Amino acid sequence: MAETKTHERVAVTDAAALLVRDLTKQHGPLMFHQSGGCCDGSSPMCYPIGMFVTGPSDVQLGVIDVGLADPVEVYMSESQFEYWKYTHLTIDVVPGRGAGFSVEGPTGMRFLIRSRMLDEAELMHFGLGSSI
Template sequence: MDAVLQARPARPGEDFSRVALTAPALEMLEKLWDRNGALMFHQSGGCCDGSAPMCFPEGDFITSDADVLLGVFELPGRGEIGFWMSAEQFAYWEHTLLTVDLVNGRGSGFSLEAPEGKRFLIRSTLMG
């Protein structure tokens, strides 16, 4: 699970990345961007698939003060993808580096990769 792209820090005062992508996740995002335009991630922290990162067309999921922008991926040749997490979930995950990976299988959510028979998955590593 080697990360190939680190997100630019987005939280005030932070100079380190909290979110990264694996090669398969990056490849899927490029495909989804070409099909849907600008994208965003949101991880709610709900039960079951609600705790998986969900990919939406930019703006299709409305964020608020109850969400935290953890980082911004710069997709080469395309644009930026923000990675949002509910503030409540972030309270539990604030000491981890989150790596977005892509695996076989369909989640039960509305994430854009689902029709491909794939789903995004978070792999976490404690930050030291």
């Protein structure tokens, strides 16, 4: 039987998933919005559902499974997505001060994005052609 590969635009490391689970216990269901810069740089911002309202100019990159009943949605602004559409993003966590509005701020950890270019199969899957 052939294995079917699922193509996703976003993933999460085990360490980041653990922090999201801990933060969910404190804040309830969460979501991410990839910041486009300004005050918090370009960071994945983590919010309780309803604290950040997405709109028609936001793109849902996908969902991450962190081992909770519901997956965690990940968004980015449409204008920023135009620059990042050829990349796969992985949400990770490292020691440091979190972004001012992101719920991990007081934990001594901060979320960050690790990126790589989409491979040929992913480019085809997302309708971006066979090469950049």
